[in-house]
Amino acid sequence: xxxxxxxxxxxxxxxxxxxxxxxxxxxxxxxxxxxxxxxxxxxxxxxxxxxxxxxxxxxxxxxxxxxxxxxxxxxxxxxxxxxxxxxxxxxxxxxxxxxxxxxxxxxxxxxxxxxxxxxxxxxxxxxxxxxxxxxxxxxxxxxxxxxxxxxxxxxxxxxxxxxxxxxxxxxxxxxxxxxxxxxxxxxxxxxxxxxxxxxxxxxxxxxxxxxxxxxxxxxxxxxxxx
Amino acid sequence: xxxxxxxxxxxxxxxxxxxxxxxxxxxxxxxxxxxxxxxxxxxxxxxxxxxxxxxxxxxxxxxxxxxxxxxxxxxxxxxxxxxxxxxxxxxxxxxxxxxxxxxxxxxxxxxxxxxxxxxxxxxxxxxxxxxxxxxxxxxxxxxxxxxxxxxxxxxxxxxxxxxxxxxxxxxxxxxxxxxxxxxxxxxxxxxxxxxxxxxxxxxxxxxxxxxxxxxxxxxxxxxxxxxxxxxxxxxxxxxxxxxxxxxxxxxxxxxxxxxxxxxxxxxxxxxxxxxxxxxxxxxxxxxxxxxxxxxxxxxxxxxxxxxxxxxxxxxxxxxxxxxxxxxxxxxxxxxxxxxxxxxxxxxxxxxxxxxxxxxxxxxxxxxxxxxxxxxxxxxxxxxxxxxxxxxxxxxxxxxxxxxxxxxxxxxxxxxxxxxxxxxxxxxxxxxxxxxxxxxxxxxxxxxxxxxxxxxxxxxxxxxxxxxxxxxxxxxxxxxxxxxxxxxxxxxxxxxxxxxxxxxxxxxxxxxxxxxxxxxxxxxxxxxxxxxxxxxxxxxxxxxxxxxxxxxxxxxxx
Numbered sequence: 174x175x176x177x178x179x180x181x182x183x184x185x186x187x188x189x190x191x192x193x194x195x196x197x198x199x200x201x202x203x204x205x206x207x208x209x210x211x212x213x214x215x216x217x218x219x220x221x222x223x224x225x226x227x228x229x230x231x232x233x234x235x236x237x238x239x240x241x242x243x244x245x246x247x248x249x250x251x252x253x254x255x256x257x258x259x260x261x262x263x264x265x266x267x268x269x270x271x272x273x274x275x276x277x278x279x280x281x282x283x284x285x286x287x288x289x290x291x292x293x294x295x296x297x298x299x300x301x302x303x304x305x306x307x308x309x310x311x312x313x314x315x316x317x318x319x320x321x322x323x324x325x326x327x328x329x330x331x332x333x334x335x336x337x338x339x340x341x342x343x344x345x346x347x348x349x350x351x352x353x354x355x356x357x358x359x360x361x362x363x364x365x366x367x368x369x370x371x372x373x374x375x376x377x378x379x380x381x382x383x384x385x386x387x388x389x390x391x392x393x394x395x396x397x398x399x
Numbered sequence: 400x401x402x403x404x405x406x407x408x409x410x411x412x413x414x415x416x417x418x419x420x421x422x423x424x425x426x427x428x429x430x431x432x433x434x435x436x437x438x439x440x441x442x443x444x445x446x447x448x449x450x451x452x453x454x455x456x457x458x459x460x461x462x463x464x465x466x467x468x469x470x471x472x473x474x475x476x477x478x479x480x481x482x483x484x485x486x487x488x489x490x491x492x493x494x495x496x497x498x499x500x501x502x503x504x505x506x507x508x509x510x511x512x513x514x515x516x517x518x519x520x521x522x523x524x525x526x527x528x529x530x531x532x533x534x535x536x537x538x539x540x541x542x543x544x545x546x547x548x549x550x551x552x553x554x555x556x557x558x559x560x561x562x563x564x565x566x567x568x569x570x571x572x573x574x575x576x577x578x579x580x581x582x583x584x585x586x587x588x589x590x591x592x593x594x595x596x597x598x599x600x601x602x603x604x605x606x607x608x609x610x611x612x613x614x615x616x617x618x619x620x621x622x623x624x625x626x627x628x629x630x631x632x633x634x635x636x637x638x639x640x641x642x643x644x645x646x647x648x649x650x651x652x653x654x655x656x657x658x659x660x661x662x663x664x665x666x667x668x669x670x671x672x673x674x675x676x677x678x679x680x681x682x683x684x685x686x687x688x689x690x691x692x693x694x695x696x697x698x699x700x701x702x703x704x705x706x707x708x709x710x711x712x713x714x715x716x717x718x719x720x721x722x723x724x725x726x727x728x729x730x731x732x733x734x735x736x737x738x739x740x741x742x743x744x745x746x747x748x749x750x751x752x753x754x755x756x757x758x759x760x761x762x763x764x765x766x767x768x769x770x771x772x773x774x775x776x777x778x779x780x781x782x783x784x785x786x787x788x789x790x791x792x793x794x795x796x797x798x799x800x801x802x803x804x805x806x807x808x809x810x811x812x813x814x815x816x817x818x819x820x821x822x823x824x825x826x827x828x829x830x831x832x833x834x835x836x837x838x839x840x841x842x843x844x845x846x847x848x849x850x851x852x853x854x855x856x857x858x859x860x861x862x863x864x865x866x867x868x869x870x871x872x873x874x875x876x877x878x879x880x881x882x883x884x885x886x887x888x889x890x891x892x893x894x895x896x897x898x899x900x901x902x903x904x905x906x907x908x909x910x911x912x913x914x915x916x917x918x919x920x921x922x923x924x925x926x927x928x929x930x931x932x933x934x935x936x937x938x939x940x941x942x943x944x945x946x947x948x949x950x951x952x953x954x955x956x
Contacts, residue, residue: 207638225435225604227639233435268575288540295496304498307533311434343496
């Protein structure tokens with residue numbers, strides 16, 4: 174089939190953007206990542222996009238596809254039809270075309286201190302959730318649809334829950350727990366309204382609701398015990 | 400001490416954490432953050448003789464299996480270090496929170512893997528790489544918060560700058576603006592992965608092309624055993640790449656077969672006994688090649704054989720092999736519990752690369768290498784589960800050696816100043832290429848990849864290798880266009896052509912069949928002449944390949 178792909182073009186520091194249209198002949202079994210590679214074989218000015226593993230395991234190619242954040246390598250023409258609109262994730266600073274600067278995600282994790290310190294011990298009993306939390310791709314799809322996340326304040330949104338989940342269940346020292354709790358409440362609790370749109374769009378289908386409620390429960394119990 | 404690390408996969412992260420723990424400052428320079436590294440694709444597991452299954456395992460057996468699979472080309476002392484320290488490394492990672500599967504006693508669980516008779520592969524379902532990267536990234540967080548690890552993202556390594564033959568700094572390119580800068584440091588650790596960019600479709604990631612190795616080759620670093628390329632037996636093709644089906648599928652009981660005279664034929668079991676499906680990867684890949692090419696018995700008349708997992712339990716297929724099921728459902732539309740998976744060997748790993756000694760030094764003082772870019776542990780063929788181990792242990796060892804070598808004191812202030820000047824000069828020279836060249840670099844790269852894929856196949860011969868060398872030599876005059884925002888692409892194409900030539904010449908030079916090097920014209924292993932490292936080097940514009948004693952130690956400088 175002939176697929177029409179409309180791509181939003183823009184660049185950091187330059188005002189305005191435009192939409193370019195490309196036509197590629199391909200089967201429905203091709204992915205958006207494939208289309209972009211094809212487009213760039215002949216485009217005068219190649220479309221900037223981020224790509225690494227091409228098998229939905231690295232999160233690089235997250236973008237807004239027909240209005241919804243998805244991974245380009247995991248979005249098939251057969252599922253979305255021959256009219257495709259590609260835009261960059263809108264809540265991160267634009268670099269060029271479909272490339273955005275997601276380094277702020279790491280800053281949020283560091284600000285929340287979501288990393289193990291000396292004396293942290295892995296919790297085997299909770300293996301399944303630990304494992305899942307560690308499969309977060311850091312793609313940013315959850316942030317795109319989060320009503321609380323604007324990128325303008327400290328609020329971390331769902332991806333931060335994954336790192337925090339791991340850390341909180343590993344740390345044993347009461348003082349450290351207290352400081353984590355403070356950071357978490359400030360950065361996470363205040364911004365989340367529980368819409369759970371994050372869970373809807375997560376390419377890894379991570380169980381955000383259960384992880385968040387487990388952390389929250391832990392925080393409450395911890396406060397009572399402390 | 401300031402340690403500059405290229406690449407933030409398992410080797411780079413491990414080096415950074417070690418450097419930070421030892422009081423140095425680590426700079427992680429890479430285009431993308433760790434979660435995009437090729438390491439996240441590692442599937443099956445990480446090897447360590449934990450001996451928790453009552454099978455009387457030991458690191459000595461892990462050592463012997465690694466040497467045997469590598470057909471005696473690896474440095475014994477290096478492999479001894481690796482295997483002896485593996486159990487301790489796993490215990491550390493488990494304590495630090497890496498979510499390995501656990502056995503009933505709470506130990507990291509073990510599974511069978513190719514080339515090993517004991518259960519020795521620690522796993523996390525079928526997604527070890529992602530779990531290890533997440534674990535190491537979390538650990539690094541603490542040192543990032545303290546300022547001991549710094550990320551320099553959206554930067555590409557372009558060229559190394561030396562002073563009196565010693566490492567002094569690098570030229571890096573901003574991936575967005577194309578701006579070039581000189582980055583000085585006391586030590587350089589390369590953890591940039593394998594050489595997938597030289598070939599058409601591999602199981603690798605596109606950010607991990609091998610351009611760093613190619614650039615260093617052009618700058619004179621010695622490469623080792625470039626001919627040793629691992630074709631993983633079980634991969635399938637998508638429009639953009641080959642996707643790996645982890646060896647874990649066979650470790651958990653999966654069987655390879657084709658159809659002969661209307662009946663299923665389990666050729667690996669027929670040829671190698673009941674554990675035949677778990678022979679080392681070179682043996683399995685060459686067997687599949689034999690079935691499809693020599694015997695013309697590919698499944699459905701195509702270059703493929705069947706991988707049968709249907710008879711395994713739901714728990715195994717959907718839980719322990721979760722990632723495999725997920726990937727085959729998405730990209731093949733096949734549920735391995737119900738359907739046969741068609742597979743064929745694909746390029747997966749490079750045992751050769753930057754020649755690296757047992758301490759992880761390279762031929763250039765001040766430069767260290769670890770992980771997929773390094774030629775050190777795997778000889779002529781790598782065991783599944785040893786790459787993740789080699790990368791993490793290697794990064795750690797490289798950082799420790801760099802600290803012990805006292806690289807901070809090696810250059811005087813004057814030589815550093817001179818190096819900065821020559822760095823700036825090199826930077827201007829590189830920039831002066833902008834606008835030159837006549838051809839899209841992608842078109843030249845595609846032709847290089849075509850030649851390499853055609854002539855560096857599973858089976859090679861002098862005639863074909865000569866032809867490949869001729870074709871790449873003829874491409875010398877094609878000039879890639881240097882775009883202002885991105886001179887790295889054009890530079891990489893020029894470097895790849897030279898490294899590709901070195902690879903073809905290395906395969907031609909090794910006139911024997913050993914491990915992953917199969918020569919149709921020299922079918923026998925020849926220990927008398929070729930139990931050596933094939934060292935390739937570019938000097939004064941000429942590529943030389945020569946024999947190098949295994950286990951050579953490099954100078955600290």
